[in-house]
Amino acid sequence: MEERLYDLIFICRPATPEEDVNKVVATLEHSATEHGGKVDKVERWGTRRLAYRVAKHREGFYVYMVVRGTQADMIKELERRLKVADPVIKYQTIRLDEELKRQSKLARHRERRAGRRPRKPAAAPQTPPAAEQAAPAN
Amino acid sequence: MTDQPKNEPPAAPEAAPPASPQRSEGRPSGPPRREGGYGGGGQRREGGPPGGGSGGPGGPRRGKRQFFRKKKVCRFCVEHVDFIDYKKAELLQAFVQDRGKILPRRMTGTCSRHQRWLGEAIKRARNIALMPFATEL
Numbered sequence: 001m002e003e004r005l006y007d008l009i010f011i012c013r014p015a016t017p018e019e020d021v022n023k024v025v026a027t028l029e030h031s032a033t034e035h036g037g038k039v040d041k042v043e044r045w046g047t048r049r050l051a052y053r054v055a056k057h058r059e060g061f062y063v064y065m066v067v068r069g070t071q072a073d074m075i076k077e078l079e080r081r082l083k084v085a086d087p088v089i090k091y092q093t094i095r096l097d098e099e100l101k102r103q104s105k106l107a108r109h110r111e112r113r114a115g116r117r118p119r120k121p122a123a124a125p126q127t128p129p130a131a132e133q134a135a136p137a138n
Numbered sequence: 139m140t141d142q143p144k145n146e147p148p149a150a151p152e153a154a155p156p157a158s159p160q161r162s163e164g165r166p167s168g169p170p171r172r173e174g175g176y177g178g179g180g181q182r183r184e185g186g187p188p189g190g191g192s193g194g195p196g197g198p199r200r201g202k203r204q205f206f207r208k209k210k211v212c213r214f215c216v217e218h219v220d221f222i223d224y225k226k227a228e229l230l231q232a233f234v235q236d237r238g239k240i241l242p243r244r245m246t247g248t249c250s251r252h253q254r255w256l257g258e259a260i261k262r263a264r265n266i267a268l269m270p271f272a273t274e275l
Contacts, residue, residue: 051267051269052267052270103221107220
């Protein structure tokens with residue numbers, strides 16, 4: 001199976017000591033590698049204001065991770081761990097690889113079109129100039 | 139929900155009297171043509187019963203009123219955005235109302251594809267408390 005890429009965000013209680021957050025991150029990393037995955041990136045966004053109350057808290061400590069792996073169990077296990085972890089009040093996993101694939105495909109497509117455009121200005125004068133005029137107008 | 143016929147009297151408050159003499163039987167049940175009425179809010183409420191009978195939905199078309207509005211361009215298309223990141227809550231904040239509702243395309247000028255991605259991104263951001271579902275006042 002091909003490799004999948006996930007965004008994993010979780011929110012800890014604002015009063016959590018730093019080492020507890022580190023512990024959660026460490027367990028996640030550990031169980032990810034156990035399931036043949038890998039944690040690419042860990043970002044601590046710090047304490048942010050929540051847009052709405054979560055578990056009676058108005059603020060939360062955000063941690064953002066990028067995880068890649070091939071086994072579907074990995075995410076299951078990670079989410080289970082987050083669910084039982086005491087300081088964590090909310091988490092979200094999002095699969096990203098397909099969107100990134102789409103993104104690179106679109107970028108490639110545009111590149112190809114941009115490379116083709118100057119070659120035939122007389123053949124199709126309708127659409128490409130209009131598109132080009134629209135861009136600098138704003 | 140079930141008051142389809144009862145819906146009629148309030149649906150056309152000013153559509154009945156003028157009755158548009160020049161095109162009385164032009165198209166009684168045609169689709170409401172929009173003439174640049176972006177973002178106005180009111181005025182566009184006449185879509186209720188399609189075969190309305192007496193007045194017809196095409197009533198108050200006076201012909202003289204014409205709005206010229208600048209054509210809106212999709213901001214994401216201009217900047218060649220291929221992926222709308224749900225983590226950039228400040229960016230997404232521009233596309234919701236004060237109360238947190240997602241703004242329609244006709245207000246923001248976003249193209250359909252980007253509006254789709256935008257909606258998805260906003261919903262993801264909401265889910266992880268980066269954006270509000272609805273702000274309490």
